[in-house]
Amino acid sequence: MTQPLPEGGTTVRGEIWIDGGWREASGGRYDVEDPATGRVIGRAGAASVADVDAAARAARRAFDDGRWSGLPARERSRVLLRAAALLRDRAEDFARAESADVGKPITFARIIDVPNSADQLEYFATLVATSEGAVRETPLPVHAYTRREPHGVVGAISPFNFPLILSTSKLGPALAAGNTVVHKPAPQTPLSAQLLAELFADAGLPDGVYNLVTGPGPELGDALVRHDAVDAIAFTGSTSVGRAVARTAGDLLKPVAAELGGNAANIVFADADLDAAIGTIINAFAFNTGQFCMAGPRLLVERPVYETVLAILSEAVGQVPLGSPRDEGTLIGPLISGAHRDRVDAHVRDAVAAGARLVAGGERLDLDGGYFYAPTVLADVAQDAVVVQEEVFGPVLTVQPFDTEEEAIALANGTPYGLAAGLQTTSIARAHRVAARLQAGIVWVNDWGLLDAAVPFGGVKASGWGRESGPEALASYTHVKSVLVALKDGAR
Known part of the structure; x- marks a missing residue:
């Protein structure tokens, strides 16, 4: 029935x-x-x-x-x-x-x-x-x-x-x-x-x-x-x-x-508009509770603004409305199942055990019996870490510093995946230059996740x-x- x-x-x-x-x-x-x-x-x-x-x-x-x-x-x-x-x-x-x-x-x-x-x-x-x-x-x-x-x-x-x-x-x-x-x-x-x-x-x-x-x-x-x-x-x-x-x-x-699958990198250069970039960063990794093959769960930040970005994220991610998906103010809902939440949590715990710094989140949330997980930020994550090399498919963001454009491109391309990528910069020359070298089917500049029926992705x-x-x-x-x-x- x-x-x-x-x-x-x-x-x-x-x-x-x-x-x-x-x-x-x-x-x-x-x-x-x-x-x-x-x-x-x-x-x-x-x-x-x-x-x-x-x-x-x-x-x-x-x-x-x-x-x-x-x-x-x-x-x-x-x-x-x-x-x-x-x-x-x-x-x-x-x-x-x-x-x-x-x-x-x-x-x-x-x-x-x-x-x-x-x-x-x-x-x-x-x-x-x-x-x-x-x-x-x-x-x-x-x-x-x-x-x-x-x-x-x-x-x-x-x-x-x-x-x-x-x-x-x-x-x-x-x-x-x-x-x-x-x-x-x-x-x-x-x-x-x-x-x-x-x-x-x-x-x-x-x-x-x-x-x-x-x-x-x-x-x-x-x-x-x-x-x-x-x-x-x-x-x-x-x-x-x-x-x-x-x-x-x-x-x-x-x-x-x-x-x-995907495990996209989102590159933030020091010249980026950080006020705009923070919203884009959160949207990139937390939209649809991170269950988005074109999510941006890997954040690469130029070293001069690395700690600044982490400090802002540590405060901002906890303020994103999380709860019942039937509430019109909710922006982050549950994960699809209890088993999937267990997998996401295991990835976070393994990363912390391997030396990652937990900046925000990292916990299950008990809300009406649903499969909720707090949006999580992990800093100082090694390039060979599992959470960098594999798709977590949850609201988990890894953050790594870089010093040069070349290093940022190498880190971004340094996983088996190539579905999406993004960069935040105010330099139009850099936007075109870096986008051309990122190994991905779609690249967003100064935004994330924009899609249209006329624009191919894959x-x-x-x-x-x-x-x-x-x-x-x-x-x-x-x-x-x-x-x-x-x-x-x-x-x-």
């Missing part, structure tokens, strides 16, 4: 969505928790490998018969534009679902997650309506041109930290290009995907074009990647899981777009490959077909 979300809103459905309707999952149901209280808010459908097969077969039929892929791009565009409009109309339901599912502050869900997700659908709906192939000049006696065609069935696997945004950033371009989809969200956060299933149906998406399987266990994702009806994979998650997905897809010669090194957002994302959900038409009569 479904349960109402905290303070109203939608409900947790106990079924999965296949071929245009809800059906019971053959694996039964599983509990969905509210991270802010630790209480169960409903039971979602626990899909099995057999359910993945049914969803993939439905998506295959829907692609092969052309009910979606065979539509003119402008007609697909109209459906996605209706979906975007419905998402804006139902914004409060989606915001409450994200807040209850993730523990995301309701204010951020309203002003960031829902509008950005609607923007994604609108952007790709508009982009595909004007997408074209190209005529190629050649000395051959032919008329040569290219076509952009959809892959077929896309398996979309999205994570728990931004369930709605990181679903629409895949579904928008995949559907716009004419693909059909089997979507597997993180087991902790099925709610917004359940709402999307009904929203797409109401917008006019044909049956079987979008299919949703929810449930715990890595076997579902593995079954989706391996399924012979699935042609391409879009994945966001940890680097370790991404490697496994890539190995399996590589053996099967399936294209993969993978946005993986990783280098261990942070993955492929891009979400922008025309680059639309291209990744298509392949190029070349057509050469002979211009000589009787040509063979």
